[in-house]
Amino acid sequence: MIWEIEHETRVVDGLDAQGRPDxxxxxxxxxxxxxxxxxxxxxxxxxxxxxxxxxxxxxxxxxxxxxxxxxxxxxxxxxxxxxxxxxxxxxxxxxxxxxxxxxxxxxxxxxxxxxxxxxxxxxxxxxxxxxxxxxxxxxxxxxxxxxxxxxxxxxxxxxxxxxxxxxxxxxxxxxxxxxxxxxxxxxxxxxxxxDEKRMRVARKTVKAEPAPERVELPSLATPRDPVAQPEYRPGSRISAGVVGVPRSPEAPAMPAPAAAAAPASAPVNPTTPSPAATPAAPAVATPAPAVATAAPAVAVADAPGPRRRGRMVGLALRLDTGETIPVTAPILLGRDPDVAAHPGAQAVPLADTTRTLSKTHALIQPVAGGLEIIDRRSTNGCGVIRGGIETELASGGSATVAEGDAIRLGDRTADVVQIAPLQT
Known part of the structure; x- marks a missing residue:
């Protein structure tokens, strides 16, 4: 039997299609x-x-x-x-x-x-x-x-x-x-x-794909002019603003309940059967859940914090190793983080094969609009990568990142991603 040993071919960055330096x-x-x-x-x-x-x-x-x-x-x-x-x-x-x-x-x-x-x-x-x-x-x-x-x-x-x-x-x-x-x-x-550190960072920054541009979606807000029609309405949304079965324009309008049209002061005939006993009673009671559902939606939308359709949006860090760390409370990242200076933070140790992470490297905490990264006087520093361009933080400095951004901790990188929304 002949054994074949595959030799790993080194890929050299910066060469054009003809193998010449670019x-x-x-x-x-x-x-x-x-x-x-x-x-x-x-x-x-x-x-x-x-x-x-x-x-x-x-x-x-x-x-x-x-x-x-x-x-x-x-x-x-x-x-x-x-x-x-x-x-x-x-x-x-x-x-x-x-x-x-x-x-x-x-x-x-x-x-x-x-x-x-x-x-x-x-x-x-x-x-x-x-x-x-x-x-x-x-x-x-x-x-x-x-x-x-x-x-x-x-x-x-x-x-x-x-x-x-x-x-x-x-x-x-x-x-x-x-x-x-x-x-x-x-x-x-x-x-x-x-300068090996800066050269590695520069190569990673040049190789990083630019962040995709966010497509601006049409507004779902109700127009101020009551006569004007919304520019866009999902198929599962009706005019009341409640998610449900769409109503076809050709379908006849639902008849108004008879009881709702009667004056509140009208006398009740004891010999007349009650509306609850008539077959039309279920039809009268049908719109009630739809009206009742709209109220919580408005209350949740007015609550503070980043929310989408009544649910709090959660952010996480997706490391270059594929591991995802949810950030729902302050966390300390590093080789062996010390929470003595941050009693409310959770220590999250990271594997460091490159030996570029400090013992306590950075503090990450959720804030309005995203996550805040604070450098803890680390040796190899922190950086924020947005649109393929890195901005290095000053020693002890801080910055706010949002979904789609990335952060650098020494030679480690992590993307800011959205996780499953948290039920409020």
Missing amino acids: PAYAAALGLVPAPFGRRALAFAIDIAIWLILQLPLWLGAIPLLLKLATGAISPYGFVNHPDFVLAVIMATVSVALSLVYVVVQWMLHGLKGITIGKAVSGVRSVNVMTLERPGVWAVLLRYVIVAASGILPAVGPALVLLSPTFDLERRGRGWHDRIGKVWLVDVRHGLNPY
């Missing part, structure tokens, strides 16, 4: 291309540090080598010169420091997206496909392209270093960047791609 996706995340001025500043700082490391070589060894090259001293005199040992030491120091500097810069650039110059100028390098670290081999290939351009002295390096200005996508990617699949971004005026 600049619009990166812009939606908040990534900004690094400006040419600060890119040049970062390069100048890196080169300046490298030149400083060459000073021992130039000051301690180069003068003696120049004497040997010009014939001022013989090879025997060069080896036996009093400064020969010092020249060797100074040259060794420069070579060793330069080698360490190059390796450290290479590793930092490949694994962290920075060099010393880029860190100072606020520039970071990322892989243009994944928007993550570029990788040490991609960075090495980029350096090799720049070094190989020196085959054409002055002209080659100048063309490579100026190639970012030729980028048709206006992302500032030069020839060496394209070959190495590297993109330089500005972290001073845009999102830092190495």
Whole structure:
């Protein structure tokens, strides 16, 4: 028997149908291309540090080598010169420091997206496909392209270093960047791609589907003009405002009860059979329940709180795990909420595989118009997502959310949904 092991294929966000990086996706995340001025500043700082490391070589060894090259001293005199040992030491120091500097810069650039110059100028390098670290081999290939351009002295390096200005996508990617699949971004005026928390939130926000627009339904209110007809009336609603069997326009009007037409002061003949004993009595008593039903409907509609057709509307939080938490009273959410500061609240611990929830993260309580979320000075904060756009709460801040909104607790999210109405 042959066993086949399925390898999970990673889905990379931000690629178009041809598998190319989409600049619009990166812009939606908040990534900004690094400006040419600060890119040049970062390069100048890196080169300046490298030149400083060459000073021992130039000051301690180069003068003696120049004497040997010009014939001022013989090879025997060069080896036996009093400064020969010092020249060797100074040259060794420069070579060793330069080698360490190059390796450290290479590793930092490949694994962290920075060099010393880029860190100072606020520039970071990322892989243009994944928007993550570029990788040490991609960075090495980029350096090799720049070094190989020196085959054409002055002209080659100048063309490579100026190639970012030729980028048709206006992302500032030069020839060496394209070959190495590297993109330089500005972290001073845009999102830092190495801020894992904000990057996760940005990706979730961009991927979140926009909230569906609520369709405005026609009003069921009775028109003020008694002659005017309502614009809309459900099939199960009659003119009295009571839910029941609809009355067809062609059906004859129900006859008025005979007893209702008689004056209240009319004398009663003892010999005349009572209306209750006649067969018409049930027909007279039929409209009574309909009239009596209308009264409670008006009383319930006037009661305070969000209600629909005589029932209180309940809201709940539907977590990203599918779990639903009804919010009928104040609740505290977190890894292990402490209700000491909120005696009337109920502690609701949440699973936290991402380790982004605080012990007591947020207080959720029902208010008029929806739910109120209050941040409890959490480490990774709270946010309100409305229409696909997130608004982050200040530490200790609060906001009101309604049905259709979503909230963020650390890296966990929850939708505000309606649950089964509560009978009043």
